[in-house]
Amino acid sequence: MKKTIITVVGRDTVGIIAKVCTYLAENQVNVEDISQTIVQGYFNMMMIVDTSRSTKPFGEMVSELETLGDEIGVRIRCQREDIFTSMHRI
Amino acid sequence: MINLLEVNETNTMIEQEKLDVRTITMGISLLDCVDADLETLNRNIYEKITRVARDLVSTGQEIEREYGIPIVNKRISVTPIALVGGGACTCPEDFVTIARTLDAAAQETGVNFLGGYSALVSKGMTRADENLIRSIPEALASTERVCSSVNIGSTRTGINMDAVKLMGEIVLETAEATKENNSLGCAKLVVFCNAPDDNPFMAGAFHGVTEADAVINVGVSGPGVVKHALENVRGENFEVLCETVKKTAFKVTRVGQLVAREASERLGVPFGIVDLSLAPTPAVGDSVAGILEEMGLESVGAPGTTAALALLNDQVKKGGVMASSFVGGLSGAFIPVSEDQGMIDAVTRGALSIEKLEAMTCVCSVGLDMIAIPGTTPATTISGMIADEAAIGMINQKTTAVRLIPVVGKEVGDTVEFGGLLGYAPVQQVNPFGCEEFVNRGGRIPAPIHSFKN
Numbered sequence: 001m002k003k004t005i006i007t008v009v010g011r012d013t014v015g016i017i018a019k020v021c022t023y024l025a026e027n028q029v030n031v032e033d034i035s036q037t038i039v040q041g042y043f044n045m046m047m048i049v050d051t052s053r054s055t056k057p058f059g060e061m062v063s064e065l066e067t068l069g070d071e072i073g074v075r076i077r078c079q080r081e082d083i084f085t086s087m088h089r090i
Numbered sequence: 091m092i093n094l095l096e097v098n099e100t101n102t103m104i105e106q107e108k109l110d111v112r113t114i115t116m117g118i119s120l121l122d123c124v125d126a127d128l129e130t131l132n133r134n135i136y137e138k139i140t141r142v143a144r145d146l147v148s149t150g151q152e153i154e155r156e157y158g159i160p161i162v163n164k165r166i167s168v169t170p171i172a173l174v175g176g177g178a179c180t181c182p183e184d185f186v187t188i189a190r191t192l193d194a195a196a197q198e199t200g201v202n203f204l205g206g207y208s209a210l211v212s213k214g215m216t217r218a219d220e221n222l223i224r225s226i227p228e229a230l231a232s233t234e235r236v237c238s239s240v241n242i243g244s245t246r247t248g249i250n251m252d253a254v255k256l257m258g259e260i261v262l263e264t265a266e267a268t269k270e271n272n273s274l275g276c277a278k279l280v281v282f283c284n285a286p287d288d289n290p291f292m293a294g295a296f297h298g299v300t301e302a303d304a305v306i307n308v309g310v311s312g313p314g315v316v317k318h319a320l321e322n323v324r325g326e327n328f329e330v331l332c333e334t335v336k337k338t339a340f341k342v343t344r345v346g347q348l349v350a351r352e353a354s355e356r357l358g359v360p361f362g363i364v365d366l367s368l369a370p371t372p373a374v375g376d377s378v379a380g381i382l383e384e385m386g387l388e389s390v391g392a393p394g395t396t397a398a399l400a401l402l403n404d405q406v407k408k409g410g411v412m413a414s415s416f417v418g419g420l421s422g423a424f425i426p427v428s429e430d431q432g433m434i435d436a437v438t439r440g441a442l443s444i445e446k447l448e449a450m451t452c453v454c455s456v457g458l459d460m461i462a463i464p465g466t467t468p469a470t471t472i473s474g475m476i477a478d479e480a481a482i483g484m485i486n487q488k489t490t491a492v493r494l495i496p497v498v499g500k501e502v503g504d505t506v507e508f509g510g511l512l513g514y515a516p517v518q519q520v521n522p523f524g525c526e527e528f529v530n531r532g533g534r535i536p537a538p539i540h541s542f543k544n
Binding site: 083 | 158
């Protein structure tokens with residue numbers, strides 16, 4: 001199954017990972033890898049997830065994560081992995 | 091496995107450097123719609139386009155959403171209408187009914203432009219070709235989304251000067267027919283030499299007769315990404331400069347290839363080509379002129395401009411060719427004036443003339459593009475400009491095109507607003523000396539010799 005990349009960028013606050021992971025758990029999305037850094041107060045996270053068990057249409061998940069990001073005050077993007085692998089891997 | 095840096099690089103390109111897929115264009119053959127009865131022909135055309143392209147726009151939006159990459163335009167190109175309508179149309183007015191049908195089909199499918207209201211007359215004109223050409227002013231004035239193109243020459247056939255003369259008049263008539271809208275009709279009319287069969291970009295897209303029944307062609311973009319990459323190598327030598335452009339073009343094109351493959355699979359239509367073009371928009375930071383200036387020119391138009399553009403165009407191709415399994419269309423850098431803020435600024439500050447633009451077209455894709463000229467320019471002068479561009483294309487075995495807008499009621503120094511992606515343009519000075527006797531000779535310029543290259 002093709003993987004999905006979720007990125008979260010924005011000002012650091014308490015509970016960003018918790019909120020994102022809660023949403024993913026509720027939608028049967030499995031997290032396979034997380035990397036995260038904080039540069040000058042800016043939170044920067046990337047998750048590699050597997051959405052194959054989720055019944056939610058992909059487009060809907062993209063919108064709901066965007067809305068969740070707006071609530072927390074960060075930018076959340078949810079994209080199929082191919083766009084990154086095709087650009088950076090031959 | 092993909093890492094955070096790479097993910098951030100891609101997303102920065104999309105969000106801050108305006109990386110996008112400029113267009114997914116579905117080419118549709120209308121040859122099987124041909125009928126001797128005009129009404130049946132129109133019905134067949136409408137039915138075929140709306141059936142084959144039914145899911146084009148929604149699929150484009152779906153891909154956009156899932157990959158997080160903007161796909162700016164979804165468009166359709168069709169078989170040159172002079173070929174399709176030849177049997178049923180006996181006068182220019184008959185062809186206009188087909189233009190209206192195409193417009194209705196474009197509206198129904200939700201695409202913003204449909205190209206292929208075209209005639210291929212590089213050696214001679216049939217009656218149908220001539221009727222179609224004479225119908226262009228009315229067709230473009232009475233439709234919104236239809237784009238027209240006429241191929242008047244090629245390296246193999248030479249230049250059809252009768253068609254060149256006629257097109258000078260047609261460009262002026264189109265300007266007059268759409269004068270209420272700043273002669274906007276001319277922005278939807280391209281005159282080509284060596285027109286490609288698989289170009290996804292408007293206004294010159296049409297679905298060539300050598301193509302399959304339906305095909306997906308994709309045009310990439312990304313001047314902002316190239317400019318940003320060059321900002322990091324200021325002062326470095328040409329090797330570093332060229333390598334940077336090449337690597338960036340590779341990355342940009344990979345996205346186009348991915349989108350083309352996905353669209354082709356989801357729509358069940360074969361993948362044709364990726365057009366490796368740097369296509370600017372009027373948005374700040376999305377400018378080809380900006381790249382040339384980043385290379386070290388004080389302004390586009392300064393000495394060095396042609397060399398800078400030549401290396402840019404060549405490196406984009408070198409990087410892009412490996413990134414895509416099939417490359418085609420116009421592939422290169424576009425230098426429209428009204429659609430590129432950097433070009434507009436250069437013209438306004440007096441750095442960029444039509445003559446310099448003509449020189450630039452020798453080394454990049456397309457030609458004199460989206461240039462506003464005074465509405466009082468004689469038809470023969472426009473024909474002369476078309477002939478000059480066609481000669482560059484014919485001799486150098488490349489595509490060249492002319493999309494001039496003689497704006498009715500405007501003079502040099504005025505500014506004309508076209509709106510949206512078409513931007514705005516200062517009206518430019520045209521050489522005031524005439525070429526009437528040359529253009530009025532009639533006949534053809536023979537095909538060039540392919541040896542003794544000098």
